[in-house]
Amino acid sequence: MASVDLNGAMEERTVEELRGPTNPMVSPLLTDLYQFTMAYAYWKAGKHLDRAVFDLFFRKNPFGGEFTVFGGLEECIRLIANFKFKDEEISFLRSIMPTCEDGFFDYLREIDCSDVEVYAISEGSVVFPKIPLMRIEGPVAVVQLLETPFVNLVNYSSLVTTNAARHRFVAGKSKTLLEFGLRRAQGPDGGISASRYCYMGGFDSTSNVAAGRLFGIPLRGTHSHAFVSSFMCLDEIASKALRSHDGSSTCENFVGLVQSWLHKLQLADSLSGLFGETNQSELAAFTSYALALPHNFLALVDTYDVMRSGVPNFCAVALALGDLGYKATGIRLDSGDLAYLSIEARKFFGAIEKEFGVPGFGKMIITASNDLNEETIDALNKQGHEVDAFGIGTYLVTCYAQAALGCVFKLVEINNQPRIKLSEDVTKVSIPCKKRCFRLYGKEGYALVDIMIGQNETPPKAGERILCRHPFIESKRAYVVPQRVEELLKCYWPGDSHKPREVLPPLQKMRDHCMDHLDQMRPDHMRRLNPTPYKVSVSAKLYDFIHYLWLNEAPVGELL
């Protein structure tokens, strides 16, 4: 089996380059059965080539917040670039739809996405409810087949990117954020997607080696509790020699050097009474780890007792490494009171720096893990702590606080006829028409409002006053004079390969774009507590049209 090259997202790619290996789980069959039964009904009615426009959007920001980050676009474009039924897939469809005419399967066999156009907001952008993230236009039967995979690909990607951005926001820019979620993710590709989109949303690294390889995400990791408890005592260490960092000498008995440092620590005045006998299996594990990876010694210090065993054992090994010119990286805390333990550990490191004159020892990196999430990091911040890096898994990758975004894919126009989806619940009414969407920026550079207009309306211009209306509530409206106008929907798949299209940037650039975009939002939209809703509007003309359609489409009595 060939290796899975999901995309080699390290370099900028034109869409043409996307033809080829894709996520092998994604095939044209990765869709709901009813897309095929509908396609057949369209085909039978001779309507399958009707030109339809669908909007992909969501109705509510997740996690109780007022923003979302858009992810998943590249995967959608990759799907349509490779959209073609294989013979065995056609045979399977024939077997499950035995009453359908042969001509339909001949039609399916010919389908590709050369007649589909996709306009989308750039991936990694901050986005808001009701505004289409993507506008998909093409033959109705084909575009319907894309509904399920597109919604699938955008839902989780956007949700987990948003979750990552929220974690970055609460942790602050100065902290290191490590994604540790693979084991708790929803399946193998849930884990791979999580790593990819958490990085885009502002994490610094992942523990997931497969994702590191596929997407060039920095990899981080040290050792587990099992590693510590797999050792019994120092006698187990057969090879005790360690070459110095500069290669100039070799310490023949690194174990002895560690032991002598531990002894010095036990006798040091400034540490007196803080600890006594440390755990010997832990000391053996740390020493072994340092012998193997002296350049990157980061120890998990909570297997037995953080302050009475883990931290002193770590320091003994770190000081011994220091004698040989190596600089230890730091510790990881995975249980207990992380605020208290991080502060105590920091004091211990500071005392050593002072007592033994080891510059920088007090700045040892303290990493915290153990079921962290937005709330626990916020609580740590309020309490005060000395943590430099957070390792976050379960709550991040499963989006535990809200496990679904709820993107939808709604028909807004067919054969140039605008369509509206009504609902008794006004938040579920869709905005009809093929539309253009703009973001209007104010004087301070912050985004003020998004506006949707009909495809043929005059677009808003910088410096010109425009009326922005709430799509449904008559009284909510405001005139805005934007300093800058950004068109949100850009062409990512023009169908015709000669037309210009947007380039899909590599993951690192999408991450930069995401960070920039988050910075362009007014802070009150982004805060955790009582954020201000960002305004989403329609033009006056589109407002009137929505309400005209609404009155005319609703059956008699529905609006009474």
Place this chain on the structure above:
Amino acid sequence: MASVDLNGAMEERTVEELRGPTNPMVSPLLTDLYQFTMAYAYWKAGKHLDRAVFDLFFRKNPFGGEFTVFGGLEECIRLIANFKFKDEEISFLRSIMPTCEDGFFDYLREIDCSDVEVYAISEGSVVFPKIPLMRIEGPVAVVQLLETPFVNLVNYSSLVTTNAARHRFVAGKSKTLLEFGLRRAQGPDGGISASRYCYMGGFDSTSNVAAGRLFGIPLRGTHSHAFVSSFMCLDEIASKALRSHDGSSTCENFVGLVQSWLHKLQLADSLSGLFGETNQSELAAFTSYALALPHNFLALVDTYDVMRSGVPNFCAVALALGDLGYKATGIRLDSGDLAYLSIEARKFFGAIEKEFGVPGFGKMIITASNDLNEETIDALNKQGHEVDAFGIGTYLVTCYAQAALGCVFKLVEINNQPRIKLSEDVTKVSIPCKKRCFRLYGKEGYALVDIMIGQNETPPKAGERILCRHPFIESKRAYVVPQRVEELLKCYWPGDSHKPREVLPPLQKMRDHCMDHLDQMRPDHMRRLNPTPYKVSVSAKLYDFIHYLWLNEAPVGELL
């Protein structure tokens, strides 16, 4: 690219047959970086071949319940059956671990799982906290590499299977359960896994065509709101002819036949005043769908107004189909008060059966969807409803109520030395030793208690009294005389291919096993409200040993 044959789970397979195509997202690199850094440290210390035993288990049942269903075993066995590093994977590892010696990479290149043994509970079984779902034994470096993917593969699979079983439990055995989750699942393979394990947990079908193909799960689906609103009026229907079911005649104007039925309904005494003009684009959509798929006409009736438009339009088409010998399937409700609407629709169908003498018309299938979950189905049951089938998506596949199970993988023995993982939180203390596990059944056939014993202890026997102790709380103990004893951990991967091993059953058999197993549990363990915790115990000998180790492993002062 070859098509992805995840396993063709329709037939029973020996483990040998699992060598070959596997989930392409699963590779030996799908693991945490620290498994490789630890492997290197083991290798450097000459400990990499130390014989280690790890238990994979969880600590708490999900969803506030008192049971879990085990899923994901086959995927784990498939991983180890194919576990082998490719040259390009070794090269990548070398690039991210540049200070490691060449010999380590030569060692990795040689690794396979022929020296690993896996004992596990059969997939689809009802399982409980602390009892190992899997016991993995082998060279410590290799088994560590398996930790992350095994936990990943078991976590979501078990969680979603359990969620499905809980939905089945609340819906009752007589209802049809349709999994509609693909678009809301956490990525493509999240969707495929969800379909697989929801079926195992008791669902009847999926909408996911790819999963239907891979696993032979029955497929179901009809049409969407977009299909309805893509039609304008009946004039759009070009081809109006429909052959009768028995092929004996052709109705040249099926549209006219539908219109005449609608007219009869409007005039019928028993339906008088219930509706007036129905929506014509909806009628056109239903008629087109029936013309295409007359054998399977199920209509989504809530695009405009269920009782004033959707249901009457559906009935007109269903009655016209009836004239040609076809039996319509039913309706789907996707919004509004599902209890009320299902009851009203049922009355409407009953009135038609009576008024027009159409036997069985009153029994038309009513399907409900729209953000259903355990709570909403429970509420519907309490209110009373006429729903026959539930279509469930978001809450089911994302495990919205609790998005993570939290399986762990703990070292319990190395080189025949039992290891214990201590923690200040007693629920996090692991049960040491290589163990055997048994389920003891009582007179009524229900499971009474699970018990773990040391590998070399005498196993419990039917009819013989045995002391079952809580692993940590001294006062909790009971003598049990089991009527039947079932050994839970069976050999699924003996390493040596000549040794006997369990066969991996096809998905349908695992589903049957799961249903049987759920029936063998006392109902009070399974109920939604205040379920009784099922007891999990250890033998007297193992109890004593745990507490001996605990006292000896804890650093001085920890237990004070």
